[in-house]
Amino acid sequence: MSWLHIAVVLPLIFALLIPILYRFYKRIHLGWFVLPIPFVLFVYFLSYIKPTMSGHYTEQSAAWMPQIGMNFDIYVDGLSLLFSLLITGIGSLVVLYSISYLSQTEQLGNFYCYLLIFMSAMLGVVLSDNLLVLYFFWELTSFSSFLLISFWRHKEKSLYGAMKSMMITVFGGLSLLGGFILLHQASGTWRIREMIEHVSSIQSSPFFLLAMVFIILGAMTKSAQFPFYIWLPDAMEAPTPVSAYLHSATMVKAGIYLIARLTPIFAVSQGWIWTVTAFGLVTLFWGSLNATKQQDLKGILAFSTVSQLGMIMSMLGIGAVSYHFNGAESQLYLAAFSAAIFHLINHATFKGALFMITGAVDHATGTRDIQKLGGLMTIMPISFTLSIITALSMAGVPPFNGFLSKEQFLEAMLTVTEAGIFSLNTVGLLLPIVAIVGSMFTFVYSFKFISEIFLGEHKPDKLPHKAHEASILMNISPTILAILVIAIGLFPGLVSAPFVEPAAKAIANVDTVHAEFHMWHGFTPAFFATLLIYIIGAALLLTFKYWVPVLRKLPKALTLNHWYDQTGRYTPYYATQITRTYMTGFIRNNLVIIFSMMIIITFVTLLCVPFTFDFVKVSPIRLYEMISVITIIVAATMIIFARSRLFSIIMLSAVGYSMAIFFIFFNAPDLALTQFVVETISTALFLLCFYHLPNMSRYNETTSYKVGNIIISIGVGAVVTVLGLIAYGNRHFDSISSFYKEHVYDLAQGKNMVNVILVDFRGLDTLFESSVLGIAGMGIYTLIKLRAKHKNGYERVEKIEQAKK
């Protein structure tokens, strides 16, 4: 254990203390106790900036389950440090914000407990170097996110959203586990560091492609990429601090982190570059298109998050192209990595702030519906200022930080078309087009976000309560984030040297990465693309009324939610239908299945395995044995064809007595004795049952059913006979009975060998057979004696039936 380990599990430990604090300190808002945790961690992680900047990596290891290679290995490089700082920094701001957002009447104990679990899990994800531990924390984030989304668990929509996000992210998590296991198979280690060192053995392994697909699936579900983004808009039922923290800044970036972390392993694959880039761009376009038609503020932000995540993802895909080049050309594509990291920081700042502003508006007016909001500019001036800064940053307008990363993004998209590999120069022409169109819609919904809340006409009669400015406490966190937005926008050097360059270095395969961001870099293609985005975006804004209704009227069958719901509805339905076909509740049906499976399995085995019959050791058949066998066959046939049950019982006992005679023929007096007595008693019991039977028809089965039964019974008989013959012909060892024969007297002082075996050599069997008899006796006694209660029950039912008549 080291301080780093303690830093990861500190929130988890504190989550255990939460119930105590919650119970005994009711007067102070619980958030004040929680606030120091992320803040202390933030300060602690700040101390790692210096070593990381100078290229020094910190590794710590702690044994957890060394037998399976699952060790709590922590590795701090630029990428994990950046994420840790995001998690703890925005975590502190969110906790601060939640103090004013959640009132004391809420179940704060639960809230902060879940939030701290989540924080710990997220730190574990980004700091783990061991894939198994990473997976453990990965699922812990899914789990705690599930708890946080369903925080208001009396609301049906919360439960639906929590369920949906759980289903989708756990599906991705499991596929991720599969990918990790395949990676382990290919490389022989669970540590990411060692995997990257031995990357060539992974790349030549047959599991490479499958592992890649599984891991991309896992990352895409977590990061809400197309088509798995559907859980994120429904997760907006969570309290706003949760949405701000989990669903904009941290958890949805876990997939991004994973893609970035494993890029050194997979980047050589063309499939990786194409999948990551294409899905990222489709997500960017689809998310921003859908964001324009949302009525709910958090809906807009959710789809905007989806679209921005797609943008980061696509940049990571393009950065991977750099693995195929050397030198200066490689640097060209490496810029995409630094752009991705840069936008990741920027998105965390402005999206976190936007969510907090939405929460403030919700608090101040009581609604998040854009149809009811409007004209709040003069009522909520601080929120208005903050949202101008952050939303314009989201739109990519100078001088805010979103502009810088958008420029970089467009530049990366335009440069990639010049790469002469993987047909990027032909089909790849689509990439910048999709990116530009997606950015246009981003522009539109960002402006819509501002204008719908703050501009236009104030509608006080539509609002649930009178609008007012949010409290100072509530505005602190978004203000800090907005200051960051401006600061990074004006001085990108603030983050580029300490964060972006080390992080990009961790992804890339070169030692030097230069990340420089400029407001103005001449009349480049990216500049004209930005101009185009502004012009068409403005045109789209002016014609908003005309085209959005068209979008809203898209048929339901085209939405992915529709298909998700249909799956959720019809899977249980068809599962029930299938189960009903074989779980009929009839024992005879189950028997048919069991016996036919037995026939089929034996038959297939006999076909596949060579077998022999051997009749050499067979004894000669004596006449009286023949007679006895004929008697048994006749009696057994009569059982089947008998019309009355009494006759069947008598024939059954005839079979039993013939068996006893058989025992006599084969020199087994003890067996014969027992068989005679037991047969008599069981016949008497059968007669007892027969006497009390109700007068019902015995043959109520259909003819076709009988034919099936005949086939199955003949099959079972044949199979067992054949197996018996094979077993007899293939005896490979001598029996051990000679030992008993020799030592029955000198070891056990007995002359009756059967009895000596029963009570001496193998007395344990006898003991438990006696106990079986005892249990049967007690069972019969209880069945008969405890019937009285049931009898009363039946009588009551009869009385009720009579009363009804």
Add this chain to the structure above:
Amino acid sequence: MNYDIFIIIALVIVVLSILAILVRVIIGPSLPDRVVALDAIGIQLMAVIGLFSIILGTRYMIVTILLIGILAFLGTAVFAKFMDKGEVIEHDRNDRD
């Protein structure tokens, strides 16, 4: 003098008689017919086992003969009671003990 031939002849006679009695068991018009025939089969079985003990030269089967004697008697008695009263062990159903 070899007695085996006599014993085998005796066995054949006994088995034939069993078959003859079996006809009665199968077609016997009433239940008493069958019960009596079964009782007779039981006695014939005693004979069969006795003869076999001689053939096999063993004396361990004698117990079985005695047992069949007891069982045949018991079984016949139980059947007789069943036919007479409709139940084997007299028990007052209203008596809960």
